[in-house]
Amino acid sequence: MATELKTFTGSQFIGKPVLADIEFIPYLEKINDFAATNGLKIFVTSSARPWGVPVGGAIIHPAKMSNHLIGHAIDMNIQIGAKLYTSHELGDFNSLPSTIQAFFTAISKHPVLxxxxxxxxxxxxxxxxxxxxxxxxxxxxxIIQSELTGLTQPGIRAVNSPRLLFLTTPLMEGDDVKAVQEKLIGKGFDLGITRADGLFGSATSQAVIKFQDQEDLEPIDGIVGDTTKKALGL
Ligand SMILES: [Zn+2]
Structure with a gap:
């Protein structure tokens, strides 16, 4: 078993960067293929999700084993041209355009998806x-939760092990976020706050994207990892 959190980009994927376990990536490629065949864009609203905040340093096992918690699920809207199909429309299969029906039929027929x-x-x-x-x-x-929250083992916070920083619900918070914000503010980016507050919100995410674009970093995904940190001077 290989377990590692990765970001995925596909020709048909728009919206938030997809965070997934390395073993789910081939299935995301399959979803991308099905979308390409049917001329659809997949607007991802949520992928791998952190499971709350560890209490007293211990990861508590969730009652519901959601595949989002291990990076094996996405939530999406579907875009055709300028029209976005959200849960309301997607729930009414018979009213959907034939291309979206064909997309979901392909997903349903797939042996794993x-x-x-x-x-x-x-x-x-x-x-x-x-x-x-x-x-x-x-x-x-x-393992996935560790990578998402900066814990390297269940229950042990790794002080020296940097985590990836990106926009999550609830927001990531900490001195590492604060350090990134201070650099961004110092470089003149507008975070909607005058002083760094240590909360990785949407303005911080947008500023990271602008910074990555300005510095020609790859990928431009709003995720602060080693490359972006280095470019920020951290
Ligand atoms: Zn979901």
Whole structure:
């Protein structure tokens, strides 16, 4: 089993950068293929999700084994031209354009991929790892959560191990975010705040994207990793 958090970009993917476990990337490529065949753009609204804030340094096991928590799921809207199809439209299969119907039919016929409409969640696609292999889900959970939250082992915060910084719900918070904001403010970017507050909100994310663009960094994804930190002088 390989478990590692990666960012995914595909020709048909727009919106938030997709954060996924390395073992889910081939399925994202498949989704990208199905979207390309049908001329659709996938606007990702959510992918890998941090599971709350560790209490007393320990990761508590969630009651619901969501595949978002291990980077094996996306939530998306679908865009055709200027029209965005959100959960309201996507939930009414028979009223959808034939290209979107064909896209979801391809997902449903795929041996691994699973469309969430079966359980009332038409914006959701995953690979059912939580159901098909809960042991693997359990092994991946602390690793992916560690990478998302800056913990390297369940329950142990790694002071010297930098985490990736990006826009999440709830917002990432900390001195590492503050350091990034101070650099951005120092370089004249507008974060909507006069002093760094240590919260990685949307203005900070937008400023990171502008900075990455300005510095010709690749990819321009609003995620602060080693390359962006170095360019900021951190
Ligand atoms: Zn979902």
């Amino acid at each position: 699973h469309w969430g409409a079966d359980f009332g969640d038409p914006v959701h696609i995953d690979d059912r790892l939580n159901k098909n292999n809960p042991n693997t889900w359990n092994q991946k959970f602390p």
